[in-house]
Amino acid sequence: MRLTPARASGRIARMRFALEFHDSEVRDVATDGDAVRVRFAAASVRDAAGGRGWLPGVTLALADATLAGDPSHAFGKLAEGRLRQDGRDIARPALPATLSGRIELTLRFANGTLLTAHGASLALDVADGARFAEDLSC
DSSP states (O other), X not given: OOOOOSOTTOOOOOOOEEEEEEEEEEEEEEEETTEEEEEEEEEEEEOTTSOEEEESSEEEEEESOEEESOGGGOXXXXXXXXXXXXXXXXXXXXXXXXXXXXXXXXXXXXXXXXXXXXXXXXXXXXXXXXXXXEOOOO
């Protein structure tokens, strides 16, 4: 039996994660025309084995989007987050992934800020070189 690499480029395939909004730390929320971008300083995630931890360099980018709320205070710890695609809740979206359809993203921050964005697509990305840090709390 001959083994061949999964990718001819020689790059190791990226590990997949599931985003958990609660306790994630948002760096900033920015708008650019009809795009809304949420950058995380430390996203709360689960790895493929179900282990909980933190991942820097996560970005959510909504296209053809509208934003309700003041993004100037949208930073810090998330108390709650909700993602809906075509009316269905997505409790733990995969990272990386791309969703299309009627997208609704609602973020409630620990500081009281509430944002809701609607868009036609959502790209959930992890920066190259981002390292998963396992949650070691008891």
